Amino acid sequence: MQIQVMNSPFNQEQAELLNRLLPTLTETQKNWLSGYMAASVPGTVAAPVEEAKAQSAAPAISKEVTILYGSQSGNAQGLAKNAGKTLTESGFQVTVSAMSDFKPNNLKKIQNLLIVASTHGEGEPPDNAISFHEFLYSKRAPKLDNLNFSVLALGDSSYELFCQTGKDFDQRLAELGGTRLYPRFDCDLDYDEPAAEWLEGVLVSLSEAQGGSAAPVEAAAAPTGESVYSRTNPFKAEVLENINLNGRGSNKETRHLELSLEGSGLTFEPGDTLGVYPENDPALVEALIGEMKWDPEEKVTVNKQGEVRSLKDALTSYFEITVLTKPLLGQVAEISASEELLELVSPGNEEKVKAYLEGRDLLDVIRDFSLSGIPAQKFISILRKIPARLYSISSSLAANPDEVHLTIGAVRYEAHGRERNGVCSILCAERLQPGDTLPIYVQHNQNFKLPANPDTPVIMIGPGTGVAPFRSFMQEREEIGAEGKSWMFFGDQHFVTDFLYQTEWQKWLQDGVLTKMDVAFSRDTDEKVYVQHRLLEHSKEVFEWLQEGAVVYICGDEKNMAHDVHNTLLEIIEKEGGMSREEAVQYLTDMQQQKRYQRDVY
Structure with a gap:
């Protein structure tokens, strides 16, 4: 039985602590x-x-459980499906659904609800959770006095609004009268262990409500026929090719990587992403060890399982050292006892902390606050595991058997008097050679998929490295002989040096695989032209395609490009459809519900 504020003399914090214990x-x-x-x-x-x-036994509750997920890249979806499998094996009748596929009015009929939700951008719900989130916070949301619920929230603690979407759902369901059957868990990027702990707690709570006990949750084995390689057991893929796609004189460096999947059993579809576990820059690791006067060969324990590595290896390939988070800064202050750092992280200095975190890494903290004398084992115990970098796959498995291709832009910039490098992108640009291996896994993304009907028209908008999944789309459509129209909008800085995969696009146009292509090279004209401007130029025809049932795909930068393209689409729908802004918003929302407006943004 779960202790609740309503059925006990405990406050919410006490109830949650007891339910964990x-x-x-x-x-x-x-x-x-x-x-x-x-x-x-x-x-x-x-x-x-x-x-x-007998006195504490609660009335038995339904064995029906509904699991709803809000997922942008596929992590929350994967966890939701795993939870569904585990609960089904424990005798529960489980329904697993994306929030976008669920009719919110059915909430009143549900007794047991599990929410698995990621947070996107600056505290926003992922695309397939937007409508459900809006419904819960609207006047139409019903009272849910008979609802038992629990929330698993995914996020990244380097963002200020960590796990905000999950927190929103947890708070709102309680406000509507729901009862927490197990406390909310907030997971950082390395979410496997806390997610398993949450699922075990949920299973125990549900089983106790049935008057029984739950068996321990075991890690799910890969179904027969699936690869044994996964996020927690990556495959070491050999690098076959590593080419710079940009021409001489370009301001950019974009790497085209071809990796071998031979012997892995890994499969993917166009629209999926590849997780890559990178290594930190050896020069940064060396500087960190030097500043702290540590012994690089000292043996340290890196995880709860007791795995031991040399300090140098741990800082190179196990721990994240390039991203500062608010919790990490607080922990560094605590173990260093630096008065200056303790002052910075003290209550009331939130804005100062936020400003300090921007563009700095662990080496900056050590130098800025003259930290030293902290034992290596104590220091690394507060670091989080280096997260995989997710990249849109830029090839079709049907067209390139046993291979996977990536399109990665090298990230280099200057901040606070130091040159900074993207961890994975510069590994690929400067240190990765054909014959080397990269630890990888496939991240399936059902929220960014070609239409099931190959006759459906598609509009693809992907400037810069956002072109990646659309190369995969075109390879696949060529391979299957798709008859549907296709229209590509691509943009970058210069036509001569930055037209990524130019010859391939031209060949697809020539062969009729690609129907139309419009390009925008922002630095080739006095006035900067971007993909949204090209969309507006073809406003009438774009709307005609939409009316014909075209699916619109956007890939790339969310803050600027995707936001501008979204507003441009609304403008086109409003103008060409003779609609009000509210009607245009509803038109695009309906497209999203029908999976005709899909985004792979970051």
Whole structure:
């Protein structure tokens, strides 16, 4: 039975702490605690264990469980499906659905609800969770007094609004009268262990409500026929090609990587992404060790499983050292006892902390606050695991069997008096040679997929490296002989040096695989021209394609490009469809619901 504010004398914080503790206790520990508590209250006598159980037993609740996920890149979807599989094997009747495919009015009929939600951008819900999120916060949201729920929130603690979408759902469901059947878990990028702990707690709570007990949750094995390689067990893929796509004199460097999947059993579809586990820059690792006067060969324990590595290896390939987060800065302040750093992270200095975090890394903190004398083991224990970098796959498996291609822009910039490099992109640009290997896994993304009907028209908008998935789309459509019209909008700085995969696009146009292509090279004209301007130039025809049922895809930068393209599409719909702004917004929302407006943005 779960302790709730409504069925106990505890406040919310106390209830959540107790609910975390109780499922971990053995029967012996529970019996001891029961006797101890009874003995500690004057005038009471401990009830027999069986009698106490009978008194605390809650009415059995439904074995039907609904799991809804809000997912942008596929992580939340994968966890939701795994939870569904585990609960089904434990005898529950489970429905797993994307929030966009769920009718919100059905919430009133549900007794057990699990939410798995990622947070996108600056605290925003992912695309397939927007409508559900809006419904819950609207006046149409019903009272949910009979609802039991629990939330698993995914996020990145380097963002200020960490796990905000999950927090929103958790808070709102409680406000509508729902009862937490298990406390919300907020997961950082390395989410596997906390997600498993949350699922075990949920299963225990559901099972206890049924009057039974739950078996321990075990890691799900790969279904027969699927690859044994995954996010937690990456495949070491050999590099076959590593080419710079930009011409001489370009301001950019874009790497085209071809990796071998031979022997991996890994498969993917156009629209999926590839997770790559990078290594940190050896020069940065060396500087970090030097500043702290550590021994690079010192043996350190890197995880709860007791894995031991040399300090140099741990900082090179296991821990993240290039991104500062607010929690990390607070932990550094605590273990260093630096008065200056403790002052910075003290309450009321949130804006100063936010400003400090921008563009700085671990080496900056060590130098800025003259940190030294902290044992290496103590220091690394506060670091988080280096996260995989996700890249849109730029090839079709049907067209390139046993291979996967990536299109990666090299990130280099200057900040706070130091040259900075993207961890994975500069590894690929400067240190990765054919014959080397990269630890990789496939991240399936059902939210960015070609139409099931190959006759459906598609409009693809992808400037810069946003072109990647559309190369995959075109290879696939060529391979299957798709008859549907296709229109590509591509943009970059200069036609001569930055037209990525130019000869391939020209050949697809020539062969009729690609129907139309419009390009925008922003630095070739006095006035900067971007893909949204090209869309507006063809406003009438774009709307005609939409009316014919075309699916619109956007890939690339969310803050600027995707935002501008979204507004341009609204403008086109408003103008060409003779609609008000509200009607145009609804038109685009309907397209999103029909999976005719899909975005792969970052």
